[in-house]
């Protein structure tokens with residue numbers, strides 16, 4: 001008994017020392033790895049390049065401009081979505097400019113319809129605003145005078161409908177069917 005006691009103690013001290021060293025190593029490693037990103041040394045200089053992409057929508061005349069950044073100094077046109085393919089238009093203020101013409105309406109004019117009143121009847125516009133050139137259809141039979149005050153108020157403000165371009169007009173039609181019983 002007497003001889004084994006010091007042995008147990010030394011073993012315990014040894015284990016304690018090992019555990020302490022292990023914990024110290026973990027703490028040291030954690031501190032090291034935490035310092036790295038903060039110092040900003042490991043962020044690569046990254047020769048990224050920027051380019052401008054313009055999409056012209058021929059049916060409404062809208063132009064969407066996007067600026068994109070490419071890592072690694074290489075323009076990756078393959079990864080860009082959509083057709084038709086991009087054409088190089090030139091350089092502007094040091095940025096490469098690409099363009100393409102899409103024979104369609106822009107996302108706003110294809111996905112949105114505004115139902116409102118015009119000259120006392122219901123009018124449906126392409127897009128989010130009642131702009132003359134974008135009057136989609138007017139309904140002479142849906143007269144303001146025949147509506148409930150609530151419906152008239154809603155349409156005076158304008159009811160915006162959004163949906164898939166292939167379905168949005170069907171949604172508008174369903175809405176209009178509910179206007180006048």
Ligand SMILES: [Zn+2]
Nearest residue numbers: 060062106109
């Ligand atoms: Zn448009």
